[in-house]
Amino acid sequence: MISDNFNIEEGILEQYKAILEDWIPEEASIAIAVKDTFVYFRSGHHKVSLKIGSPVPPNSVAYKVLQTNRKVDALMDSSLFETPYYAAGYPISINGIRGALIIVLPPCFKTSTPSSYRFLTGKQNEEWSPIPIEQISHIESLHKKTWFYRQGEQYKTTVTLKELQIRLPDIFVRIHRSYIINIYFIQRIYRDITSNFIIKLKDGTELPISQSYLNEIRNKLEF
CATH class of the missing domain: 2.40.50.1020 (LytTr DNA-binding domain)
Incomplete structure (x- = not known):
């Protein structure tokens, strides 16, 4: 789904989709926020309370990406979905406007991080x-x-x-x-x-x- 409130070219979204399909699981969900609003969402397995045109909640991954213009990843509470979820957010630019691309992974997804240097x-x-x-x-x-x-x-x-x-x-x-x-x-x-x-x-x-x-x-x- 794509918001009609922003002039976002379908081709831009398709480019992101093509890149992501190489590595994200099929059951993952994808969201795009521009300024302070979600303008695109593709649901994977999740039961979704997120709607196109919804404001970006404070302290969400999307909010942190938009504020810092840096990659953010975190295990989040159930504010957008019915269960806690792991999300990774990436800063993007759409028609020269700062945005956030959010990958929402299944609740069973577990990250493995390299051990810290001692x-x-x-x-x-x-x-x-x-x-x-x-x-x-x-x-x-x-x-x-x-x-x-x-x-x-x-x-x-x-x-x-x-x-x-x-x-x-x-x-x-x-x-x-x-x-x-x-x-x-x-x-x-x-x-x-x-x-x-x-x-x-x-x-x-x-x-x-x-x-x-x-x-x-x-x-x-x-x-």
């Missing part, structure tokens, strides 16, 4: 040392290589920032395309003379917060 093995000169993850103050991508820091010492690792972002425990947060920090090593957060946010670590290192990660950091650190 240590990183770092290289200095021609020696390798396993460093406990809680001792690492921050991690940096520089010149297409990844470096992490412990007590002011620099170590090189073969793991990318993208992989680290997925598998680091939640004491770490990404603040920039080039930096991930351990929140326990933060001394203070302040604005510089251009009003950009800067994080100063306890060892004196100062790192910029990228605008694209600012909302995530505000939510996590509650400031």
Whole structure:
């Protein structure tokens, strides 16, 4: 079903459908929200209270995607369906308007996430040392290589920032395309003379917060 309230080309929706059919189960449901309204819905196995034209509920996966313009996935309550459900949401653009593509998976669906790193093995000169993850103050991508820091010492690792972002425990947060920090090593957060946010670590290192990660950091650190 497609809402008549938005000028959405059928071809755009068909493109999304063709991509999704390669990997989502047949019993999954698909919803698309534009601005603050659901404009498309295809039901899988679910008993649905969601209707085309319904407002996007606060704190739903669709709402979080629209607010942050980032991928969101979560196990949700029964506000839209009669049972709790797992949903993954992705930011999309339709006719230049921000939207959210939501995949609703069966209640029996279970996610498997890789285990968190408990240590990183770092290289200095021609020696390798396993460093406990809680001792690492921050991690940096520089010149297409990844470096992490412990007590002011620099170590090189073969793991990318993208992989680290997925598998680091939640004491770490990404603040920039080039930096991930351990929140326990933060001394203070302040604005510089251009009003950009800067994080100063306890060892004196100062790192910029990228605008694209600012909302995530505000939510996590509650400031």
